Amino acid sequence: MLSGGLRGALAPGRVASGGRRAAAPHAQCPHTDGATSVSGSHLALDPLPCSTSYHRSRSSCGASTSSSSGSGSASSLAGGIAVPPATLTKSAVRRTSSHNSVIVHDLRLKLGSRDVKRPVLQGVDLQVRRGSLHMLLGPNGCGKSTLLKVLGGLLVPDSGLIDADQPSGFVFQNPDHQVVMPTVAADVAFGLGRYVLTEEEVSAAVRSSLRLVNMEDFMYRATHTLSGGQRQRVAIAGALAEDPKLLLLDELTTFLDREDQFGVLGAVKNITSERQDVTAIWVTHRFEELQFADAASYMENGRVVFTGTPDEAKAYMRKLGAPV
Numbered sequence: 001m002l003s004g005g006l007r008g009a010l011a012p013g014r015v016a017s018g019g020r021r022a023a024a025p026h027a028q029c030p031h032t033d034g035a036t037s038v039s040g041s042h043l044a045l046d047p048l049p050c051s052t053s054y055h056r057s058r059s060s061c062g063a064s065t066s067s068s069s070g071s072g073s074a075s076s077l078a079g080g081i082a083v084p085p086a087t088l089t090k091s092a093v094r095r096t097s098s099h100n101s102v103i104v105h106d107l108r109l110k111l112g113s114r115d116v117k118r119p120v121l122q123g124v125d126l127q128v129r130r131g132s133l134h135m136l137l138g139p140n141g142c143g144k145s146t147l148l149k150v151l152g153g154l155l156v157p158d159s160g161l162i163d164a165d166q167p168s169g170f171v172f173q174n175p176d177h178q179v180v181m182p183t184v185a186a187d188v189a190f191g192l193g194r195y196v197l198t199e200e201e202v203s204a205a206v207r208s209s210l211r212l213v214n215m216e217d218f219m220y221r222a223t224h225t226l227s228g229g230q231r232q233r234v235a236i237a238g239a240l241a242e243d244p245k246l247l248l249l250d251e252l253t254t255f256l257d258r259e260d261q262f263g264v265l266g267a268v269k270n271i272t273s274e275r276q277d278v279t280a281i282w283v284t285h286r287f288e289e290l291q292f293a294d295a296a297s298y299m300e301n302g303r304v305v306f307t308g309t310p311d312e313a314k315a316y317m318r319k320l321g322a323p324v
């Protein structure tokens with residue numbers, strides 16, 4: 001039996017709000033109408049922004065792949081973001097052709113105003129093994145979040161090459177901006193309102209997503225009664241419910257105490273251990289989190305300057321004088 005809130009989340013035509021996890025807005029080329037088509041998961045970017053080669057599905061963009069063959073036009077959210085209509089059945093799943101879920105080469109992006117732009121990503125090279133928990137560290141402003149946004153389709157790079165598993169799901173730092181429904185089950189089901197699914201399918205997706213983040217017992221709890229870490233795990237479950245292959249997790253533990261911090265980390269570790277087709281990229285400043293990682297990269301000035309095991313990463317950062 002589904003809760004009233006969960007039923008509400010299944011209402012036809014329901015769309016996820018912009019910026020919410022797993023419903024990341026598209027990196028939409030202004031020369032297209034938002035009905036993004038896919039020309040392959042391998043994305044080669046011309047030096048010119050918005051080249052015609054930039055057509056791929058990511059995050060909820062994966063769903064828009066179906067929309068090109070489905071009925072109806074994309075709905076538009078308040079922020080001007082195109083989202084697929086509620087007639088979709090499933091997000092498009094694409095894998096890279098190697099054992100890596102992410103391959104990035106010479107990625108470049110300038111940001112700023114139209115007149116004054118400064119380079120933020122300055123030739124990023126990165127490879128992330130499929131099924132791993134890969135941590136991304138580096139000083140403030142080095143480009144970690146920007147890289148994550150490019151991988152999630154929130155920003156369009158100027159040039160470079162991206163080959164990444166799709167669809168992706170994004171979870172941000174502050175769970176209060178992402179957990180919006182009154183009950184846990186309804187919140188996890190929220191993004192699924194965009195697809196044509198039976199109540200049983202939604203219920204199964206919600207339950208299995210909550211199980212992966214160790215929150216199954218909280219299914220009918222009121223979200224306002226949860227701790228910060230529990231809310232963060234609900235946000236991750238909401239992303240998981242849409243079956244992403246790449247989880248992009250941006251400083252999820254910043255506002256959490258130690259117990260909640262390790263609860264969230266344990267949940268993400270559990271996801272990548274149980275689901276070998278799901279890869280997590282975890283941006284953090286907290287060195288103690290490295291013990292959960294399978295691998296780590298260190299960024300400086302818009303580039304990845306080191307990638308290795310967690311121990312190698314610690315040794316590298318110690319050499320830089322970090323208190324690791």
Ligand SMILES: Nc1ncnc2c1ncn2[C@@H]1O[C@H](COP(=O)(O)OP(=O)(O)OP(=O)(O)O)[C@@H](O)[C@H]1O
Nearest residue numbers: 111112113120138139140141142143144145146147
């Ligand atoms: N939309 C934007 N316009 C202009 N500059 C931007 C924009 N977004 C980010 N930047 C700049 O790009 C640089 C990289 O920002 P980013 O948020 O990616 O860094 P970060 O490594 O995640 O930092 P932190 O660890 O502090 O979160 C910063 O100097 C930031 O001010």
